[in-house]
Amino acid sequence: MAPSRAEPIERLVKALRRLPGVGEKTASRLAFFLLSAPESTASELGEAILRLRREVTLCEECFNLTTRSPCEICRDETRSRTQVCVVEEPADLASIESSGVFRGRYHVLGGTLAPLDGVGPEALRVEPLLQRIRAGGVEEVILATNPNPEGEATALYVAERVREYDVGITRIGYGMPIGGDLEYVDSVTVRKSLENRRQFGP
């Protein structure tokens, strides 16, 4: 780049470009925004990013992100220990949690099987899940990995390992997303939504 932009701006643009979906133009726009926004907008963002990694750790029980282990969900004795919902990432847990419908416990695998990228079963937190089952009290393992090839393969693998124990194994339902449009949804989803049809009305 030309020397027309001060070095701190260049440095920030470079750091912003590492974010997913942020190219040179967006990075420049964000940098100039942060220069012209109120001082607190920039300082609070900068501090929040730095504190994030210092303060956030993994829950020793479910591997959710937390500031204190065990996490709030695992410390909450009103939540049932009989159901364990297995998700790929903490973001998935947050999504299910914000639906407010699940009152059991979680288990974050930390990814999916991806043999082509060299991610084998040992990279996932399956063994700690089996330990939790062996400790007793778990009656149902809900496999809530994503409905894509990697998520399916992972669900199959986890199910195979869990099957050695006397617990139920379920998979989240497939079908039309709420607000979706049959005209635009993919054919696999349409097929699943027909297979999963339920009695309607009295």
Add this chain to the structure above:
Amino acid sequence: MAPSRAEPIERLVKALRRLPGVGEKTASRLAFFLLSAPESTASELGEAILRLRREVTLCEECFNLTTRSPCEICRDETRSRTQVCVVEEPADLASIESSGVFRGRYHVLGGTLAPLDGVGPEALRVEPLLQRIRAGGVEEVILATNPNPEGEATALYVAERVREYDVGITRIGYGMPIGGDLEYVDSVTVRKSLENRRQFGP
């Protein structure tokens, strides 16, 4: 939000949402990215944002952003003082500078006239521009505000003030953007590109 996300994550999501074009989903995605990315990705971004406002100041001559005033461009004695290119914002200066075609000086107005938002002429750095002209040596003022209503109004206003002095006043050319498509470009641009047609070939 549910207590499923640790407080430092919530704080970062809130700070990220103040960025232009960043909603709840993008902010969450970026926060989880920063948690899983290498430590240096997060720390370098956080530091870059905090250092930005500490280290960047305005050039006392042209009002470009710089770490040291006068800025590199104003200190560069190989650049002509006879031409002053007037732009709205430092980002515009950076764009012209990266084209590599201009070897004169700049003047950053700091915005455009926006009477509806209460931005009058006194909010723009027009007086410092006139001072530079009075100091002597300026032969041409190139008005490079953006080709939109606010930019045009600002160009007209600056031209009116500069006209009191014995200097040339020019406006950047209008026409088709390179890589543009006549089919999709707006009609005003098409008209301007016809008005501004030039002799082609020998």
